[in-house]
Structure formats: structure tokens, C-alpha cells
Amino acid sequence: MSDPIGIGFEEPADRDGAFPRLSEGQRARLAKMGTVRPVESGEVLFREGDESCDFYVVESGAVAIVQGYKHENRVIAVHGARRFLGELNLLTGSQIYLTAVVRDAGEVIQVPVERLRQIIAEDEELSNLILGAFLARRAILIAAGTGVKVVGSRFSRDTIRIREFLARNRMPHQWIDVESDDEADALLRALNVKCSETPVLINGSGTVLRNPSNAQVARLLGLGARGAPPAMCDLVIVGGGPAGLAAAVYGASEGLDTQAIDSVAFGGQASTSSRIENYLGFPAGISGSELAERAALQAGKFGARLAIPAQAVALVRENGHFQVQLAGGDVVNGRSIIVATGAQYNKLDVPDLEHFEGLGVYYAATQAEGMMCSGSQVVIVGGGNSAGQAAMFLSRHAARCRLLIRGDDVGKSMSRYLVNEIEGRPEVEVLTCTEVVELKGERFLESIVMRDTRTGALHEQACSALFVFIGASPHTDWLDGQVAMDEHCFVRTGRDLEAEDLEAYNGESPLFLETSQPGVFAVGDVHSGSIKRVASAVGEGSMAVALVHQRLAALDLA
Numbered sequence: 001m002s003d004p005i006g007i008g009f010e011e012p013a014d015r016d017g018a019f020p021r022l023s024e025g026q027r028a029r030l031a032k033m034g035t036v037r038p039v040e041s042g043e044v045l046f047r048e049g050d051e052s053c054d055f056y057v058v059e060s061g062a063v064a065i066v067q068g069y070k071h072e073n074r075v076i077a078v079h080g081a082r083r084f085l086g087e088l089n090l091l092t093g094s095q096i097y098l099t100a101v102v103r104d105a106g107e108v109i110q111v112p113v114e115r116l117r118q119i120i121a122e123d124e125e126l127s128n129l130i131l132g133a134f135l136a137r138r139a140i141l142i143a144a145g146t147g148v149k150v151v152g153s154r155f156s157r158d159t160i161r162i163r164e165f166l167a168r169n170r171m172p173h174q175w176i177d178v179e180s181d182d183e184a185d186a187l188l189r190a191l192n193v194k195c196s197e198t199p200v201l202i203n204g205s206g207t208v209l210r211n212p213s214n215a216q217v218a219r220l221l222g223l224g225a226r227g228a229p230p231a232m233c234d235l236v237i238v239g240g241g242p243a244g245l246a247a248a249v250y251g252a253s254e255g256l257d258t259q260a261i262d263s264v265a266f267g268g269q270a271s272t273s274s275r276i277e278n279y280l281g282f283p284a285g286i287s288g289s290e291l292a293e294r295a296a297l298q299a300g301k302f303g304a305r306l307a308i309p310a311q312a313v314a315l316v317r318e319n320g321h322f323q324v325q326l327a328g329g330d331v332v333n334g335r336s337i338i339v340a341t342g343a344q345y346n347k348l349d350v351p352d353l354e355h356f357e358g359l360g361v362y363y364a365a366t367q368a369e370g371m372m373c374s375g376s377q378v379v380i381v382g383g384g385n386s387a388g389q390a391a392m393f394l395s396r397h398a399a400r401c402r403l404l405i406r407g408d409d410v411g412k413s414m415s416r417y418l419v420n421e422i423e424g425r426p427e428v429e430v431l432t433c434t435e436v437v438e439l440k441g442e443r444f445l446e447s448i449v450m451r452d453t454r455t456g457a458l459h460e461q462a463c464s465a466l467f468v469f470i471g472a473s474p475h476t477d478w479l480d481g482q483v484a485m486d487e488h489c490f491v492r493t494g495r496d497l498e499a500e501d502l503e504a505y506n507g508e509s510p511l512f513l514e515t516s517q518p519g520v521f522a523v524g525d526v527h528s529g530s531i532k533r534v535a536s537a538v539g540e541g542s543m544a545v546a547l548v549h550q551r552l553a554a555l556d557l558a
Contacts, residue, residue: 061106241268
């Protein structure tokens with residue numbers, strides 16, 4: 001290649017463990033698992049759009065990581081001797097969205113991806129090094145706007161839906177706004193796509209999806225488990241928040257054939273938290289999305305199948321097992337069920353709310369929303385930890401953040417550490433005894449009207465984004481008539497079950513976290529009396545697996 005890509009591009013510094021250099025011992029162990037072979041300048045090791053690829057270590061020479069090879073040629077990084085290539089899609093099975101092209105001739109160690117998974121499972125030192133690098137690289141790529149392209153209007157609900165789906169699944173993507181980006185028109189013309197057909201999603205191999213459903217996006221990018229589940233699973237977990245992920249990790253690691261499903265993405269509400277400061281073992285804090293990503297990798301390592309998007313619409317007991325019916329007509333059969341569907345966000349009681357949802361009113365504060373709020377005025381409604389975490393995160397992007405609570409003291413419902421951080425952040429203003437009564441704007445949110453609950457005085461405030469964190473209601477519609485619930489539709493379990501709920505037990509007592517249906521357990525926010533903390537949800541998810549073993553053992557003896 002006469003003009004190699006990446007000439008003049010220096011190797012990136014090893015920030016946050018993203019680009020480590022292997023020791024001699026680490027290199028030697030990887031060499032034993034793979035093949036050392038020569039590579040020539042211009043050789044492509046893997047390409048955008050590939051379904052999978054091998055794991056490569058650079059022995060000598062240099063390899064450039066490129067987006068849009070041979071047309072955009074955007075160099076993301078260059079790897080030299082004793083650095084390795086790849087990122088999380090090697091382990092998750094999702095589509096490759098960058099190209100690796102040899103810049104300087106040399107040698108590489110090529111390790112089949114199946115052996116990489118073996119290394120991750122058996123070699124703790126290499127596992128920590130590789131996983132840490134892959135996670136850090138994913139975060140860098142998300143922040144850089146790399147990966148698949150989404151072309152659409154900021155005012156389109158479908159554009160927002162697709163971007164939210166990608167963000168919730170931690171998929172790097174580049175958003176091109178047809179309202180303001182000069183590149184958009186030229187790109188659409190080149191693809192022969194009409195503006196009315198947007199949003200469109202374009203992957204690295206040039207495949208174009210016009211206004212795709214979440215399921216179509218997932219299939220194209222290889223998200224979630226591939227192939228149909230077996231005819232019968234030992235354990236089906238419905239819901240992929242912290243409780244569901246913990247159940248998947250423990251179920252699979254303890255030998256149960258485990259299938260987990262979620263309607264959007266694994267992580268649940270916790271994945272929308274920009275920073276969790278008080279979770280055990282992470283003194284510097286961790287984002288909810290990264291915690292979920294680590295848990296999903298761990299569950300997959302033990303053999304759990306994680307499928308998205310897969311929305312449960314009904315639960316049926318049939319011939320001694322359970323059938324989870326999914327939207328679209330598919331079913332998943334299991335000998336036992338763990339319900340971890342969590343809760344859905346409560347909404348403000350204001351006129352025209354639906355008109356502004358996705359067009360200025362949001363229920364999560366992820367990187368995608370943060371980028372949209374750059375330099376603007378935002379308002380957060382809510383007095384709990386989720387609202388406080390959102391305020392801290394958004395204040396790094398927005399010009400001004402106002403946190404509205406109806407009470408007179410934010411410390412009544414928010415952790416002390418968050419209150420202290422908010423008080424020390426000049427970009428965040430706390431307004432007590434205040435509620436939102438009106439939303440204003442034409443195509444999108446432009447301002448809100450606030451009311452002082454003490455005096456009744458009204459005040460209009462410019463606002464391009466309103467974030468609502470006022471609690472949630474359980475997602476239990478699909479369980480109607482199958483398990484006992486309390487007056488708020490949270491699932492009753494264990495000792496909370498009333499006498500009339502125990503008919504199916506024939507005089508026996510239900511296990512802790514077991515519902516009125518033997519073999520069906522409920523964990524996390526969905527069950528009555530839950531603590532609604534990440535740590536307690538994780539504890540319940542892992543505990544429920546031990547109870548599943550007890551119930552299955554009793555059924556086998558019956």
C-alpha cells in the first residue's frame with residue numbers, strides 16, 4: 001500500500017486501561033493459544049459489517065483501526081507491538097463496526113474467538129486485562145460517536161426511539177441530524193433515501209434500514225442471543241435489570257439452563273443512572289450502564305442466553321411447566337420462572353405530556369440525552385437518588401440544571417452523599433415546593449410553567465429538556481390473573497401472600513420470594529415491599545436461584 005492509513009497517527013496513551021501493552025509472560029500465554037503469522041501493509045484483519053472476527057495481538061509492525069475504510073478513512077487508533085485489537089463485540093457476538101488494516105508490515109498472534117472466551121474463563125490476569133480494555137474502549141467509542149450511523153430528525157419520535165435503543169444497549173453510533181447537519185442531505189441522496197423515509201440506520205457494510213423496528217436493529221447488529229431457545233429451559237428470567245442479571249449469573253453458573261429476556265435492554269432502570277456511588281466494591285462509583293454491561297458479560301460467560309428485544313405478554317402454566325408468551329407470537333418454555341420486570345416510569349399529570357415525550361420530555365439521563373442537552377437549559381423533576389444522579393450528570397453538559405421537588409427538603413428522600421454533591425455544584429439549582437403544571441412549545445419543548453405549592457404563584461421557565469424521575473409503577477400487566485398482587489399491582493411473595501393466595505400449594509408454605517404460583521418467583525422492584533435499591537435487587541436475584549433449586553428438587557421428587 002503506497003499511502004498507508006494512519007501515517008503520522010501516534011499510538012494512543014493507555015487511558016483508563018483501554019490500551020495496555022502486554023508483558024512477555026502475557027504475550028507468551030496468548031501465543032500458545034493462537035498462531036503467529038506475518039502480515040503485509042494494507043492487509044485487512046477484520047472489516048466493518050463482519051459478523052465476527054478473531055482476536056489479534058500485534059507482535060511487530062502496526063495496525064490501524066479505521067471507521068469507513070476506503071471512503072471515510074477515519075483513524076480511531078493505531079496499535080503497535082504487544083498491544084491487542086478488538087472490543088466488546090468479540091465477546092457479545094454483536095456485529096463488527098470498525099476495520100483493522102495493517103499499516104506497517106510485521107507479525108500478529110491470531111487467536112480464534114472461541115479460545116479467547118476460554119482465556120477469559122480460565123486466566124484471571126489476562127481476563128481482567130482484556131475485559132478492562134474492552135469496556136474502556138467501548139466507553140471511548142460511545143463518547144466519540146463511532147459505529148453505525150443514524151440519520152434522522154431530532155424532532156422524530158422514531159429517531160429518538162432508535163437512538164435510545166442503541167444507547168441503552170451501549171452500542172456506539174453516530175447521529176446525523178437532518179435538521180442541522182450539512183452532511184445529512186448529501187448522504188441521503190447518495191443512498192437514494194427520501195427525507196420522509198428517515199430515520200435510517202446504516203451499518204459498516206452499507207446496509208440501510210428505513211425506520212427500522214428495535215427488533216430489526218437488533219437482528220442487523222447481532223444484539224442478544226442468537227438462535228431460538230431450547231424446547232425447555234430450567235429457568236426463564238423475565239426482565240434484565242440488576243435482579244434479573246444477578247439471577248442469570250447465578251442460574252447459569254450453578255448449572256441451570258438459563259434463558260433471560262428483556263423488552264429493550266439489559267440493565268433496567270439502573271442502566272439509566274449516570275453514576276452509582278454507593279454500590280459495594282466501586283469506591284469511585286460506576287455508571288449504571290457499565291455495571292449492567294459487566295453483569296451481562298458475566299452471565300454470558302457462564303452460558304446464560306440473553307435475548308433482546310423480547311417482550312413478555314402473558315404467562316401460562318401448561319403440563320407442569322410454564323410458558324412465557326412473547327409479543328410477535330414466540331414462546332419460551334421453562335420449568336421455573338423468575339419475574340424481574342421492574343417498574344415503569346410514572347408520568348407528570350400535565351396537559352399535552354404525550355405530545356412532548358421524546359421531544360423534550362425524557363425518563364432517562366444517558367449519554368445520548370447528555371449530548372442533546374449541550375449548552376441548554378434543563379429541568380429535572382424528582383427528589384430521589386435517580387433525580388439527583390441525573391442532575392449531577394446533566395450539569396456537565398447543560399448550561400443550567402434546575403432540580404424541582406414538591407417537598408421542602410431534598411434530603412428527605414435523597415442519599416446524603418448526593419445532597420452534598422448537588423450543594424457543591426453551582427450549575428445545579430434546587431427549587432423546593434415547586435411543581436410543573438404546563439408544557440409549552442410548537443414542535444418540541446421550549447418552556448415550562450412552574451407553580452409554587454405554598455403561594456400558588458406561577459413562573460414560566462425556558463427549558464429545552466425536562467427529565468422526570470417521580471417513581472414508577474410495576475410492570476405486571478402480562479401476569480394478570482396468574483399471580484397474586486397487592487392493591488398497587490406489585491407481586492405478593494412469600495409471607496406477604498394471603499391465605500386465599502395459597503390454593504396451589506396444597507397445604508405447603510411458599511418459599512421466600514415465591515409467588516402464589518409454585519415455581520414462579522418475583523425479585524427486585526416488581527415485588528411488594530421491595531427496597532428499590534440496586535444492591536438489594538442483586539441480592540434477591542441471586543437468592544432466588546437457590547430457591548429455584550429447592551423448588552425444582554421438590555418437583556423432581558414428587
